[in-house]
Amino acid sequence: MSTSASLSGLARRLADIVGPEHVITERTERRTYESDALANHAVIPGLVVLPATAEQVQAVVRACHGTRTPFVVRGAGTGLSAGALPIEDGVLITLTRMRSVVDVDLPNRRVVVEPGVTNLEVTGAVSAEGLMYAPDPSSQVVCAIGGNVAENSGGAHCLKYGFTTHHVTALEVVLPDGATVHLGGDGISPDPPGYDLLGAFVGSEGTLGVATRVTVKVVPKPEAVTTLQAAFATIDASGEAVSRIIGAGVVPAAVEMMDPLAMEAAEAAVHVEYPPGAGAVLLVELDGAREEVEHLSERVEAVCRDRGAFDIRLARDEAERALFWKGRKSAFAAMGRIARDYYVQDGVVPRTALPEALQRIAELAAEHRLRVANVFHAGDGNLHPLVLFDASVPGEPERATDLARDILAACLALGGSITGEHGVGKDKMKDMAKMFGPDDLATMQLVKCAFDPGRLANPDKVFPTPRLCGEAPGPYRQHPLERAGVAERM
């Protein structure tokens, strides 16, 4: 089956722009794009188009705008919130062909890339010069920078280095009406005059336009890195250790925590040899200048010991460091060894509320009669509870979904957020109304109305109740009270 009649005219226009081989109309081929990495949401896109240049993107968006056809932009499709979920009667613009590193400016420490370049390729472009691109989402080998911009991606090391928004310095953006604008000035000179539209765009989940060129900062690789793994009898003790580490004035590059179930899964996959009886394992990484790192490392070790850590290992070499991280990073995938199915949640609590949050998660898991493995970014309170279930058991998928929702509610009750790094997308739209009030959401959507009054860019994502933008207001309107003679302009 081919594309619907209503889109076939547009398909021909798009084929003129990008070449017929880069427009996908056959249903079976379109179906490849029905989901991003969150597979429980699926919609087959009406059309898929793969432009190769910014000019082609602009022409494609103009064609969509001209026909009032909504579009969704997709990078590598690694998103975990169904942010790139297609639209049945819309266009999916896939940017995986835009993979050039456009410019490397070493004196100013900037790299300019097209949006389909992977996160790791940015570091690859400057690695020989001792530089790196700091944000490191766990999918960094495959995820695209354009997607990182849309999601404001973080990573294990964002505790110290910040998120995508702290590292992207300029964007070339095709707006939903097809106009191209430059946000962030030249991306090299700081503080361009005007509103920080760059800051508003990063993390807007594809709802404000298409980034066609991305300028990022690169930073020196740290001279020294130490990675320490410490086992604790209880989650509470390890949580207390994290608070003490931060309280001691240390800003580690990363602080990760795993609970026994996560360790069990990781152990089965990569044999890290976690100490028996550990109720929690902490991974603390420090990086920077050698003397600073050595000094702080001693301090972290002392805090862990003081908090009852019974097995402290300092990675002796790069191989051991890699092994520690492999255990942590393989934990998600390793869940397959201890459960048929799992659902990854992404919630945030204030760091000091971690023990309470984990206690609450355990209670909720018991209520819903499911197991939850916890492996997360403890330094910034970003939880990734893995809800384990068996989809073949009637009722379990529903209970898993309910449990995941209840966990988010618990995060909010503790003063946190419904998402630390995976985004809202389609998956958490309803949860937005639990975190923000109607006025908050309506005000955020004023930004959407300024960028995309026709609601063509990734519509029906992020916001549970779309705001109708109405007429673009003019620079001056007579106020109704003024018109009625009740008030006057002074």
Next chain:
Amino acid sequence: MPATTTSPIAAVRDVLGAGGARDATPADAVLGVQPAVVAEPASMAEASALLAMCSARGLTVVPRGGGTKLAWGAPPERAHVIVSTARMDAVLDHAAGDLVAVVQAGCPFDRLQERLAGARQMLALDPPSREGATVGGVTAAAASGPRRLRYGTPRDLLIGITVVLSDGTVARAGGRVVKNVAGYDLGKLFAGSFGTLGLIAELTFRLHPSPEASHTVEVEVATPEAAYAAVRLAVSRPLDPATVELRWGGGPSVSGTLRAGFEGTEPGVRAQTDRVMSLLGHPTGQGIGPPDVRPDLEDEPVTLPAGATRVKVAHPPAALASAVRAAWDAAGEGRPPALSCHAASGVMFVDLAPSTADRAGAAVRAVRSFAERVGGSAVVLDAPVEVKAAVDPWGPPGDAIGLMRRVKERFDPTRTMSPGRFVGGI
């Protein structure tokens, strides 16, 4: 609803009570524009009611914190009501264990820092004109200082915000956790918006531990090229300075002073200092004097003489030397400008000696022409009103100006908030 004939101050008092408003004096003028009333809402609810009343009656509003940066930007087209945040000045929460602080916009910057210092923490901003400045004002003006090299500017540390729009809507974005990607980041939009989108009412910041030790290494540099060579050495891997500042008071006939500041633990800072001393002691370039070290962080504000004009030039960091020379050229035959640069960040403040508006305007245009050539900008901060009349303080806004106007129109369709203060007449 007050009758048409009600005076602005009576209208404001109807909302805030007698104690919430006073007649404005000449000292309340904003770049020569005289307001009628100074209003001091004491709560979010009062601020909301006040702005709703002002926009309904066509009264324009200029928000004010400490007023220390009110002379930045362009004069407002009109300013009926100054909305002062003086009575919204509380630290609402300092969650030391979470390294987070929640403050009302009118909280004095120094008072917040004192409070945080008790827990050996800080808001890692060091804006100019700190005395009397408020946290809200610093954020609205996107003011930053030497430490931006390590910690960034207000937009980078702001994790939550509550604003009041001109129609009275109270809206919140972000949260009180550092890691949070739910919803649009309105904090970044409002940081640096100069009171043109709404009133910033509450702010939540990520904090940092106060450094245990700090050292500054200082060298004389004979030429701008030597200065740039020294900057390159100071930021070369693995050095990680928190500040790299260049001061150049007297033009090409004298030398400049470059200072690199290091923060951290005592052993770490000492080791970094030793390394930079040895690097700068054997310079690859010419014209770098013997380095000296002092056990604190250089943070001496450069005061601007009355009648002088301060221009903030943003340029690629690698264009430091040509930026310094362009500033000298722009000042022409007269007294050389005093330069202070966040030298590794690409920010140069050019203090032009007092002169006629024509000459100051010409100098601004000359330095702006350089900045545009290298991809940056030149914005007039403090200057006599006549200078701001002679030259657009903001300069050309780039191709996103249409989008910026649409943002303004959506947030403030009545143009109640600081009309004309911002880029492109926004």
